[in-house]
Amino acid sequence: MNKKLISMTISLLVVISMALTACGGTPATTPAPTAPPAIVPTTVPPTAVPPTAVPQPVTLTIWHNWGPDDTKGAPLQSVFKDFMAANPDITIKDSVYVDADIPLKVETASTSKQEPDLVFSVLFDGVLNWADSGVALPVNDYIKQWGLDGKFSDAALSNFTQADGKIRAFPLEGFTWPIWYNMKLFDQAGLTIPKTTDDLIADAKVFRSKGIGGPVIASGIDGMGGALFNLIVESMMTDQETIQAFGNGDWTTPGAIAGVKLFVQLRDAGVFVDGVEGVDYASGDTRFFAGSVPMAHFGSWSYTDPAVAALAPDIKLGGFPLASGSPWKNPVYFSGFTAKGIFVTPNGVEKIDAVKRFVQFMYQPDMIARFVQVGMAPPLKSVTIDTTKLPPLVAAALDLPSIGDTPTILDTIMPAAVGTDMGRVTQEAFAPGTTADKILADLKAAYAAIK
Amino acid sequence: MTIAEKTPRLVKSIFSNAEYGRRNARRRRVTFLFLAAPALVWFLSFMLWPLLNMFYISTTSWNSLNMPKKFIFLDNFIRIFHDPKVAIGLHNTGIYLLAGILGVIPFAFMLGFFLSLRKPGYRILRTIFFSPAMLSIAALAMIFLGLYRPDGMLNSFLISVGLPGLTRVWLGNQSTALGALIAIDIWGGIGFNSVLFFAALANLPEELYEAAMLDGAGYWTIMWKIAFPLMVDFIGLITILQFLGILSGAAYQILLTGGGPGTATFTLGFYLYDQAFLSHRLGYSQALGVMIFLIGIVVIILIRRISSRASN
Numbered sequence: 209m210n211k212k213l214i215s216m217t218i219s220l221l222v223v224i225s226m227a228l229t230a231c232g233g234t235p236a237t238t239p240a241p242t243a244p245p246a247i248v249p250t251t252v253p254p255t256a257v258p259p260t261a262v263p264q265p266v267t268l269t270i271w272h273n274w275g276p277d278d279t280k281g282a283p284l285q286s287v288f289k290d291f292m293a294a295n296p297d298i299t300i301k302d303s304v305y306v307d308a309d310i311p312l313k314v315e316t317a318s319t320s321k322q323e324p325d326l327v328f329s330v331l332f333d334g335v336l337n338w339a340d341s342g343v344a345l346p347v348n349d350y351i352k353q354w355g356l357d358g359k360f361s362d363a364a365l366s367n368f369t370q371a372d373g374k375i376r377a378f379p380l381e382g383f384t385w386p387i388w389y390n391m392k393l394f395d396q397a398g399l400t401i402p403k404t405t406d407d408l409i410a411d412a413k414v415f416r417s418k419g420i421g422g423p424v425i426a427s428g429i430d431g432m433g434g435a436l437f438n439l440i441v442e443s444m445m446t447d448q449e450t451i452q453a454f455g456n457g458d459w460t461t462p463g464a465i466a467g468v469k470l471f472v473q474l475r476d477a478g479v480f481v482d483g484v485e486g487v488d489y490a491s492g493d494t495r496f497f498a499g500s501v502p503m504a505h506f507g508s509w510s511y512t513d514p515a516v517a518a519l520a521p522d523i524k525l526g527g528f529p530l531a532s533g534s535p536w537k538n539p540v541y542f543s544g545f546t547a548k549g550i551f552v553t554p555n556g557v558e559k560i561d562a563v564k565r566f567v568q569f570m571y572q573p574d575m576i577a578r579f580v581q582v583g584m585a586p587p588l589k590s591v592t593i594d595t596t597k598l599p600p601l602v603a604a605a606l607d608l609p610s611i612g613d614t615p616t617i618l619d620t621i622m623p624a625a626v627g628t629d630m631g632r633v634t635q636e637a638f639a640p641g642t643t644a645d646k647i648l649a650d651l652k653a654a655y656a657a658i659k
Numbered sequence: 660m661t662i663a664e665k666t667p668r669l670v671k672s673i674f675s676n677a678e679y680g681r682r683n684a685r686r687r688r689v690t691f692l693f694l695a696a697p698a699l700v701w702f703l704s705f706m707l708w709p710l711l712n713m714f715y716i717s718t719t720s721w722n723s724l725n726m727p728k729k730f731i732f733l734d735n736f737i738r739i740f741h742d743p744k745v746a747i748g749l750h751n752t753g754i755y756l757l758a759g760i761l762g763v764i765p766f767a768f769m770l771g772f773f774l775s776l777r778k779p780g781y782r783i784l785r786t787i788f789f790s791p792a793m794l795s796i797a798a799l800a801m802i803f804l805g806l807y808r809p810d811g812m813l814n815s816f817l818i819s820v821g822l823p824g825l826t827r828v829w830l831g832n833q834s835t836a837l838g839a840l841i842a843i844d845i846w847g848g849i850g851f852n853s854v855l856f857f858a859a860l861a862n863l864p865e866e867l868y869e870a871a872m873l874d875g876a877g878y879w880t881i882m883w884k885i886a887f888p889l890m891v892d893f894i895g896l897i898t899i900l901q902f903l904g905i906l907s908g909a910a911y912q913i914l915l916t917g918g919g920p921g922t923a924t925f926t927l928g929f930y931l932y933d934q935a936f937l938s939h940r941l942g943y944s945q946a947l948g949v950m951i952f953l954i955g956i957v958v959i960i961l962i963r964r965i966s967s968r969a970s971n
Contacts, residue, residue, distance in 0.1 A: 312936065315724045331852060334723060334939050341725040429831050429919065483809025486831030491808055571669075625938040632919035639831060639920055650921065657744060 263297035265563040271314065272328035275304035276351070279512040280381075283578035285334040291569045298562045311335050318343045318553065325563060326557035331368060331376065331546040339376045345549035346374035354564050355572055356447040364545040364587040367620060370629040375474030378567060382585025382606050384525075385507040392504040393420060401524065403539070405531040409477040411645065414561035415502060422478050423502040428485040428629070428638030436505040437634040438472065439528055439540060441467030442615040446535045457655020459648050460487075463535065468651075470531050471637060472644040509547070511583035511601035526602045527612030529590040531532065536613045543608070544617035546586055592655040629654035673806055710952075718945040723939050735946035745947070748927040751837060752906065758841045759905045763848035764898055768890070770849060771856020774884045775863075785857060790852035800914035803843050804830075807915075830916055836923040840911045844904075852897055858887055859893045888970075895966025901960050906955055907931075927951055 274280040281304075286298045303311060303324070308328050317323040327344065329335050338344040345521050352355055356378070364379035389401050402408040408423070415423045425646050426433040442450050445463030452458040459465070474480070476509050481487065481501060496504040497515045499522070510516055516523075529537025550570070556563045569575065573591045580593050583602045595603060622630070633650045716733055719728040724915050770788065774781050806812045807829035814826040829839040861885065863886065871881050887894075909928035912918050918925040918933065931951065935944035 223783060268787070319724050333937075339727075341723055343725050455824070483831065486809045486828030488804065488808070491810075569948040622865070626942065628917065628933050628937045631917050632921055635831065635919035636833065636921035637918070639828075639833060642921075653743070657742070 209443065210261060213508065253545035255438075260554065265297050265299065265561050266300050266324065267299045267617045268559060268562050268566060269302060269324035270302040270326045270328065271305060271310060271324045272302060273305055273307040273310060274328065277581040279509065280579050280584060283582060286327040286578060287559065287570060287575050290575075291566060294569065295565055298565065300566070303362040312537045314345055314551075314553070315410055321555065323553045325553060326566070327551040327553060327560055328376075328380065328548050329551055330619070332619040333627060335551075336376070336620065336624065338551060339370060339374045344377060344553055345374065345557060347378055347552060348375050349372070350552070350564070350567070351375065351378070354568055357573065359588050359590075361545075361587060361589050366543040367617075368378075368549055377551040378571070379545045379569075379587040380550050381509045381548030381579070382415070382587055383543065383547040384585060385439075385505065385606055386525040386605070386609050387528050387539070387541060388496070388504045388506055389524045389526060390496070390499060390502050390519070390522055391524050392499065393423075396420075399500075401526055402529045404529050405474060408479055408529050409474065411502075412477060416478060420500075420502065422481040422484070424479050425481045425487060425492050425496050425501040425504050426484055426638070427487050429488050429635055432489045433487070433504075433638060434485070434631055436528075437637055438618055439505065439542060439615070440471045443467065443528055443530055443534050443536060443540045444470055445615070450616045450618075451621055453651075454616075454618050455623070456566070457626075457656075459651045459658075465644075466531075466533060468637075468647050469644045471632070472642070472647070475638065475640065480638065485635065485640070489602070498561060502554075507542075507547075508583040508585060508602075511605060512599045520600045523604070524603060525601065525611075526607060527608075536615070539612045540615050541608060541612045542617055543614040544619065545585070546617060547584075547621040560659050623655075623658055625658040626654050629657065663822040664679070671704060687751060691931065692900035705938055711754070713945050713952070716942055719785065719942040721941040724827070725943070728942070731942070735943050736949075738943065739946055739950060744922070744925065744930060745950075747922045747925050748930045751922070751924065752926045752928070754837060754906050755841055755844075755967055756902060758838075759844050759848065760901050763852060763901055764894060766849045767852035768856050768887070769882065770853035771860055772878075772886055774853060774857040775886075777879070783852055789854045790849040790850070791847035792854075796910045797845065799847065800911060803839075803911075804839075807839055823942045830960050831920055833920050835925040836916055840915065840924055841910055846900060852901070855891070855894070855897060859890060863889060891966050891970040895962050895970075897961050902958060902962065903955060906958075925952075 210552050241447065272284065274284045276282075289300065292298060294302055307330060310327065311334050314327050314329070315334065323343070339346045351360070355648045360379055361382075364382060365375065368374060370377045393415075394400060396412050397411070397420065399411050399414060402411050412423050417420060424436075426436040437494075438454070441464070445453065445461070449461045449463035453459055453464040459468075471591035475484075481495075487495075492504065493510075494504075494516070495501050496506070497513075497519055499505065499519055506527075525541075525542040529539050530536055552563055568612065573588060575586075576586050576588050577591050577593050580591055581598065582598070583605070585605075595606065598606075630651075633647060633654055636650065637647045716728070718732050719732060720731045720734070720936045721728040774785055774788075788856045793845050794802075804811075808814075809828050809831070811829075813829065817823065829835050860953040865884055867889075868881055871885055877883065903926075908927060909932045912924050912926060912929040913932060919930045927947065929949070931944050932949045933944075933945060934940045
């Protein structure tokens with residue numbers, strides 16, 4: 209009996225493996241999942257609906273990360289509420305997820321066609337491929353057909369446009385990511401905002417002598433510290449060198465080498481808080497917001513964070529000081545529009561009329577202004593806001609373009625596959641003892657690994 | 660009736676018995692298959708099929724769930740042999756396994772033995788030892804993040820006892836990060852496994868201990884000369900479980916270090932996660948999965964052989 213059972217099991221396995229082999233052969237020839245056309249026409253033009261027809265109720269599903277704890281949560285809910293009041297046939301069903309989890313959730317849901325109709329997502333990593341893989345559809349035609357042509361700022365549109373011209377999503381959240389200076393501590397130490405890295409090194413000595421410690425806090429152990437590493441390195445690079453290094457892995461240019469050396473010089477001169485390599489984002493936040501550290505690198509999403517309220521009057525926003533030999537004229541900070549875009553999925557195309565009405569509603573200047581009031585840089589060319597009513601840091605951020613320069617943001621140029629390696633290299637870079645040569649070698653290795 | 664006369668009847672009877680036996684065996688086989696079918700279908704559908712699928716996906720280039728797969732046969736495996744990160748992962752995983760097994764099993768056994776003596780308060784201790792297993796990994800990670808921060812509890816403690824020279828940036832320093840993660844596993848593993856050892860040791864006949872005590876043996880002798888040899892098979896099993904947990908696990912790397920700083924905590928399990936979920940190389944991640952699977956099988960066989968030899 210055992211022999212028979214074994215032979216039966218083997219037969220079964222053979223059948224399965226034959227089936228698998230059959231599957232194995234297919235992928236090479238299987239066509240890609242029905243890819244959306246590069247430019248998708250609206251399926252039902254509004255004129256096709258008889259004017260007398262009663263609109264059918266539609267539920268629009270939206271996934272985003274602007275929950276109650278996010279400063280943009282309340283404005284978003286107010287937009288949803290007003291939109292549903294103006295469009296009683298459309299119900300918005302939104303779900304809030306952690307920002308970093310949204311791409312994978314959407315991609316997984318998409319495989320079973322269960323994705324939401326619209327996704328508010330950061331443009332980075334795998335999301336960069338959505339327009340090609342069919343997870344989301346290019347919005348070129350929608351922008352033209354829905355009266356949005358010419359309304360988006362060039363910078364916003366450019367961040368969302370692929371090399372082949374496809375616009376991946378409707379740009380939504382612009383951001384600024386400056387250096388925050390706690391002027392109370394600077395005043396206490398008798399210092400002013402440093403203009404050069406030499407000034408910063410000198411300031412660090414003063415801060416340390418007064419018991420305040422290293423002036424710059426960064427989360428050396430997670431990705432947010434990586435952004436400061438990138439900013440410092442980019443401060444020595446031209447945009448072309450940045451694209452060569454961060455985009456293609458060419459870390460041999462003079463700017464790239466000088467940038468990494470500058471970072472190491474600053475680290476070894478005690479510019480960062482002690483133990484920066486072990487500071488995580490949450491504790492970095494807490495220490496800066498508690499008023500005990502002079503400088504930090506935070507984005508516009510924190511401008512109206514309730515935790516900042518008490519400290520805000522003492523804060524000045526600016527760029528990171530430059531070293532001699534920098535190709536930039538003014539201190540540098542990051543600015544871009546990749547923080548959020550509205551992606552239209554294949555399920556959204558099924559309800560394109562509702563999507564159109566929502567998008568048109570959302571991109572009215574007064575709607576966008578609601579988000580600008582809480583720190584978001586507007587993706588539209590024209591948004592009217594009452595600057596006298598802006599929170600202090602949001603108002604301060606309006607002056608940033610006159611204070612600093614903005615090197616290339618890396619979200620759209622850094623290959624997704626290198627992201628985690630970059631994180632580990634920058635973690636290592638914050639640790640004392642890691643030489644510039646070692647960092648450069650690891651950066652090269654990280655890019656070599658993905659080729 | 661002579662034997663000659665009886666023979667045809669005997670032969671007939673034997674044949675009919677054999678026929679009956681065959682029929683009976685067939686019936687038993689059908690019944691067995693009928694009863695085993697649900698389990699077999701379950702096994703094939705939910706265990707074997709995904710496993711075979713892992714082997715299949717490992718032969719493809721597949722860069723996103725939403726992208727088509729491309730069959731590349733053994734290219735992913737060839738790449739594994741040339742991938743320096745695999746060597747780093749193997750090295751760190753080896754250290755992790757060595758420390759995670761040697762640091763857990765002997766102490767868990769000793770603690771389990773102590774519990775099995777049922778001294779006053781052993782129930783409370785058993786609950787305390789088991790408590791790490793009841794906490795979610797995310798909660799544990801938060802606890803240890805607080806412990807390991809530069810201004811965290813561990814450094815504060817070291818400063819308070821006059822040992823400021825021993826303070827470190829535990830998770831941010833290349834020389835301490837892996838040890839810091841291993842310490843979490845050892846801390847949780849000793850307690851959890853001691854409760855398992857306690858359950859197994861509790862089944863040993865008390866007479867053995869009593870006889871040894873009459874012969875003048877102390878607890879230490881009883882533990883190593885009597886309880887240990889009887890538990891070798893079980894120790895082998897616990898070692899396998901501990902080994903598999905470490906080999907394929909990556910939870911603390913994901914939550915605390917991201918495999919860094921540098922490559923300090925970069926293990927094979929983390930590399931698999933990295934390739935599947937962060938770098939979107941599903942085919943390559945499954946090739947790594949196959950490699951981990953094969954390493955697992957080889958080491959399990961090795962542990963089983965060692966433990967059964969020791970047991971014999």
